[in-house]
Amino acid sequence: MSWFPRPASPKALLADLRLFASQRSPYQWGGLAVALIMPVLLIAGFAHDASHGIQPGPQLIYAHSWPATRTDEEIKVQQKIDQAKREAAQKERQRQFKKLDQGLKKVGL
Structure with missing residues (x-):
């Protein structure tokens, strides 16, 4: 006794498809x-997007070169200058966020 139905012929398949198609609106x-x-x-859009311009281009990173003869005092002075720049940038960022927050409060958010 076979558990699988016997294979259908291509003619029977085409007849079934015609019958099925004739009953559809x-x-x-x-x-x-x-x-x-x-x-x-959707798949074509994702495939196109994946192959066209997603990766960033090459980036050049310039490292600051210091002379080997610089003293500890010069290092400390430069660190203070860099720290002041970071703090100024942080305060500017805080000011921008406060301005944004005030603008959002005006519209009720």
């Missing part, structure tokens, strides 16, 4: 077309 064919086209468009 035009709206069902439109729905089928939309159901098939939308995933294809």
Whole structure:
């Protein structure tokens, strides 16, 4: 006793498809077309996006070169200058956020 049905002929397959297609309304064919086209468009869009311009270009990073003869005092002075720049940038960023917060409060957020 066989558990699997015997294979159908291509003629039987085409007859079944014709019968199935004759019982469908035009709206069902439109729905089928939309159901098939939308995933294809999404996959094609992702494939196009993945292959066109997502990776950033090469970036040049310049390292500051210091003389080997600089003293500890020169290092400390430069660190103070760098720290002052960082603090100024942080205060400017805080000012920008405060301005944004005030603008949002004006509109009720």
